[in-house]
Amino acid sequence: MSETVTGSAAEPAAEPDFRIATAADVPALVELVESAYRGEASRAGWTSEADLLGGRRTDAEAVAEAVGHAEGLVLLAERDGELLACCQLERRGDRAYFGMFSVRPGLQGGGIGRVVLARAERLAGEEWGVGAMEMSVIEQRPELIAWYERRGFHRTGEFSPFPYGNERFGVPRRPDLRFERLVKELNAA
Structure with missing residues (x-):
């Protein structure tokens, strides 16, 4: 069943339409995630991981699971x-995990990411009533971590290893990759 997430009348007309993904959206989601993070297409945006990781970022099975x-x-x-x-x-x-965040490479830097993140925070805080949102970011992405810090996330200093040997997460191009947990407190209703 498709569910629409509606905005308020006070939001700007340029704001995108939001909805909850269904199984029919899986192929388009895989393509979007891949284009935002891996391969040559990802280099058009600033979120590319192509210098850190080769291979795939996700697959249809992982996206369908999400x-x-x-x-x-x-x-x-x-x-x-x-x-x-x-x-x-x-x-x-009492927390929400935030992941698989992807913006079309040609649209990155234009504000759509901030709008999507804000909508996710409202949904998690107001509709789900959770007190914080957390995520894992590759530590070797300082520009990405800085972007999240400007939006209220803080670094926890808690790290988890990159799953070397599991190509479902990509093929590492360097031996020192690891994830850092970032957290943002939300004003739950």
């Missing part, structure tokens, strides 16, 4: 039926 997760959803941002951006939210007790 779309169908009982305690989560994948939020889509569209305009005129075109998929612009997405993110995954997963309820984890």
Whole structure:
């Protein structure tokens, strides 16, 4: 069942339409995520991981799992039926996990990412009532971590290893990759 996430009348007309992904969206989501992070197409944006990792960023199985997760959803941002951006939210007790955040490379830097992140924060805080949002970011992406810090996330100093040897997460191009956990407190209603 498709669910629409509506905005308020006070929001600017340029804001995209938001909806919850369904199984039918999986192929388009895989393409979007891949284009935002891997391969030559990703180099058109600033979120590319192509210098750190080769191979695939995700696959249809992983995206379908996120779309169908009982305690989560994948939020889509569209305009005129075109998929612009997405993110995954997963309820984890009193927190929400934020992941699979992807913006079309040609649109990166234009503000759509801020809009999607803000919508995800409102959904998690106001609709789910969680007190914080957390994510894992590759430590070797200082510009990306700085972007999240400007939006209120803080570094925790908690690290987890990159899953070397599991090509489902990509093929590392260097031996020192690891993830850092970032957290943002939300004003839950």
